[in-house]
Amino acid sequence: MKRKILVAGLGLIGGSLAKAMQQEDENYLIGYDLNEETLQIALNEKIIDESYTDLEEAAKGAEIIILAAPISETIKLMKQIDQIVFDHDVIISDVSSVKGSILKVANELTNKRITFIGGHPMAGSHKAGIYAAREHLFENAIYVLTPTNSCSNEKVDELKKALQPTKSNFIILQPEEHDEMTSVISHFPHLIASSLVHQARKWEQVHHYLPELAAGGFRDITRIASSNPKMWQDIFAHNGNKMSRLLQDWINEMVTLKEFLDKNSKEEMISYLDQAKKYRDGLGEKKTRGALPSFYDIYVDIKDQPGAIASVVQLLATENISIRNIRILEIRDNIHGALRLSVLNQADQQKAFALLQNNHFDVTIEP
Numbered sequence: 443m444k445r446k447i448l449v450a451g452l453g454l455i456g457g458s459l460a461k462a463m464q465q466e467d468e469n470y471l472i473g474y475d476l477n478e479e480t481l482q483i484a485l486n487e488k489i490i491d492e493s494y495t496d497l498e499e500a501a502k503g504a505e506i507i508i509l510a511a512p513i514s515e516t517i518k519l520m521k522q523i524d525q526i527v528f529d530h531d532v533i534i535s536d537v538s539s540v541k542g543s544i545l546k547v548a549n550e551l552t553n554k555r556i557t558f559i560g561g562h563p564m565a566g567s568h569k570a571g572i573y574a575a576r577e578h579l580f581e582n583a584i585y586v587l588t589p590t591n592s593c594s595n596e597k598v599d600e601l602k603k604a605l606q607p608t609k610s611n612f613i614i615l616q617p618e619e620h621d622e623m624t625s626v627i628s629h630f631p632h633l634i635a636s637s638l639v640h641q642a643r644k645w646e647q648v649h650h651y652l653p654e655l656a657a658g659g660f661r662d663i664t665r666i667a668s669s670n671p672k673m674w675q676d677i678f679a680h681n682g683n684k685m686s687r688l689l690q691d692w693i694n695e696m697v698t699l700k701e702f703l704d705k706n707s708k709e710e711m712i713s714y715l716d717q718a719k720k721y722r723d724g725l726g727e728k729k730t731r732g733a734l735p736s737f738y739d740i741y742v743d744i745k746d747q748p749g750a751i752a753s754v755v756q757l758l759a760t761e762n763i764s765i766r767n768i769r770i771l772e773i774r775d776n777i778h779g780a781l782r783l784s785v786l787n788q789a790d791q792q793k794a795f796a797l798l799q800n801n802h803f804d805v806t807i808e809p
């Protein structure tokens with residue numbers, strides 16, 4: 443008997459989860475989404491085995507239900523599913539970026555058949571929708587689980603087993619600690635990225651040429667400002683208190699930084715930047731950085747000419763070095779660009795470094 447899993451909301455996250463879980467023969471994927479075109483794509487691409495536009499119909503046969511809609515919609519879905527009469531036990535999980543408000547509702551569910559285990563895969567993208575869904579999105583990423591108080595270890599293991607094809611690393615957290623950590627490491631940076639874009643937009647009124655100067659630095663730090671505004675408003679609203687406290691801390695810190703600048707305080711500024719650099723560089727050593735982690739990275743300078751990338755890839759292939767991720771950083775016409783290659787482990791990183799250097803490529807391990 444196959445394990446019947448319903449994914450409700452087949453966008454970036456739900457679609458990626460369904461794609462990964464579909465790789466396991468034991469899993470049978472059911473899809474539910476408000477958007478019929480999304481369901482049709484999911485069926486056509488065999489991401490799901492069957493689809494429903496009626497939630498009760500979709501949920502009735504499922505043993506595991508994963509809610510992958512926006513947070514406020516997920517809360518509505520939880521309340522609707524609570525009303526369904528099941529003839530078997532069912533595990534419900536979600537993927538929401540905030541866990542406190544979800545677990546509050548979960549602890550109030552009255553349906554005896556339901557066990558709720560909160561979930562949050564710590565990987566994503568600024569893109570949305572089923573077209574952006576990727577089977578490998580959660581590979582090596584942290585996948586947070588926040589079970590309700592009454593939940594048994596067996597149920598948690600059951601959910602983990604169904605999600606195993608995502609190849610993510612599960613950890614259990616309390617909702618409160620989850621929300622505090624994600625406010626710092628995920629939610630607040632989005633707010634700042636958007637504010638930096640606003641600052642540039644304002645200054646464009648003075649210097650019309652300004653956008654042309656936006657190079658790697660500005661693009662890197664503001665990528666996430668291109669994310670879905672409605673989704674992020676929802677996240678900020680559900681983690682509002684923590685965000686507001688962080689913003690006040692940030693404002694205080696900016697006041698200190700302004701003092702360093704106004705006093706031209708060289709030592710304090712170097713120390714501030716140095717501490718940030720050390721902490722940022724150290725992040726790469728931890729094995730918990732997210733999907734397809736790039737902590738074993740190699741940066742190769744390449745010329746913008748046909749075959750440049752192929753020659754690097756070909757060289758690594760001759761030594762059986764497997765490339766996990768590849769990204770072109772800022773190539774413009776007739777200028778050198780950089781290629782960031784992510785490999786599996788430190789041994790491969792060292793091997794690739796030596797190989798490329800011996801073949802006269804300009805290669806570094808630091809960005």
Ligand SMILES: NC(=O)c1ccc[n+]([C@@H]2O[C@H](COP(=O)([O-])OP(=O)(O)OC[C@H]3O[C@@H](n4cnc5c(N)ncnc54)[C@H](O)[C@@H]3O)[C@@H](O)[C@H]2O)c1
Nearest residue numbers: 451453454455475476511512513515538539566567570571
């Ligand atoms: N985008 C990220 O990087 C990221 C990462 C981790 C977790 N999350 C969380 O994942 C959830 C979904 O985000 P996403 O990026 O996949 O969004 P998305 O816009 O790509 O997908 C959302 C999907 O849910 C569907 N939907 C909306 N309301 C629905 C409802 N009531 N019933 C059924 N389907 C409904 C939409 O049609 C869409 O297909 C959010 O709760 C978000 O907090 C997002």
Ligand SMILES: O=C(O)C(=O)C[C@]1(C(=O)O)C=C[C@@H](O)C=C1
Nearest residue numbers: 539563564565566567568628666
């Ligand atoms: O990579 C991105 O674009 C993301 O924003 C992914 C990201 C994040 O790292 O903040 C965003 C929201 C999540 O809930 C988890 C991951």
